[in-house]
């Protein structure tokens with residue numbers, strides 16, 4: 001009997017998204033026991049201390065006041081021109097890398113990752129990211145017939161493990177001509193870790209050495225989805241200097257997302273920005289990615305693009321938006337500070353947290369920890385190397401006491417066979 005019509009590439013695909021599964025279990029527990037008894041640490045969206053999904057007020061005002069035409073008309077395939085102009089300002093701020101750049105509108109940061117994998121790696125190629133990573137990277141690679149492989153993100157001193165990345169890049173470049181390295185910084189999901197400017201300069205230097213020696217190419221893909229909640233606007237953007245005048249063998253791609261910075265998660269709007277010292281490479285970047293947009297989703301959400309363009313064209317609106325972001329950045333930071341203080345007091349290990357929506361606890365048996373925590377009404381996400389806690393969605397009063405409960409579950413699980 002014929003039980004499958006799927007082509008070879010599609011066969012066996014089933015998106016088993018652990019984050020959405022953990023959230024579904026949490027939603028069921030809330031329905032059963034009531035919201036006050038349950039802590040939802042699964043979701044990557046900002047909830048205020050009353051547990052309500054946050055929309056930045058200025059963003060909401062600008063979006064809701066757009067004329068009907070801006071809400072319903074098609075947009076150009078590569079994005080509204082004023083959006084493409086302003087999204088580079090939103091991403092880079094004062095630190096636009098020296099060289100040539102071009103932006104292409106994408107369906108969220110996810111769309112940028114999709115296009116980069118599709119257009120800059122060959123079928124069967126290996127794509128590299130760190131061992132702590134956002135699970136969608138793997139799904140995106142697999143869907144395109146590529147494979148995601150990892151290097152150990154932190155060394156014994158808990159700093160960026162450049163030598164592990166070098167080793168991995170060198171090994172993979174023996175088998176393929178281009179290597180794509182995805183780095184999610186600042187405020188990395190799932191750990192809250194950020195690379196320093198020196199770290200990134202080290203990555204660029206390393207990629208240059210390895211590619212020049214091997215006569216190969218590298219795509220350095222910087223996923224900056226959380227950049228607007230990573231600290232002082234100018235301070236956190238300094239690392240873009242590492243992309244100044246990139247060597248010929250390296251193409252930089254920066255993935256910008258409106259999901260977090262504008263609290264517009266469901267509006268599916270982002271951009272990929274190519275950075276190179278070669279004008280021809282950037283011309284090609286704009287052309288091939290526009291083509292893939294046409295072939296994937298055609299054009300994206302016009303009102304969301306217009307919202308960003310409107311805010312970044314008006315200093316008063318921008319100031320208000322930045323103050324609102326800062327307010328929520330501080331709310332998340334207060335939650336993180338309390339969690340870290342309590343984690344330290346009870347001896348719970350953590351990956352170094354600098355900023356962002358999440359923190360992570362390394363563990364041998366992440367699923368066992370999460371299961372045990374259900375008895376305490378706490379829902380967090382089990383990953384391959386540990387447990388992810390979404391600080392962005394947990395009210396401060398529920399953070400209090402959480403580290404001790406996670407620590408008890410962690411201790412119990414570490415001793416299990």
Ligand SMILES: Cc1ncc(COP(=O)(O)O)c(C=O)c1O
Nearest residue numbers: 108109110134184189225257259
């Ligand atoms: C690490 C990381 N990159 C990119 C994204 C992009 O999200 P979106 O496609 O909603 O812009 C997310 C969202 O959760 C993320 O966690």
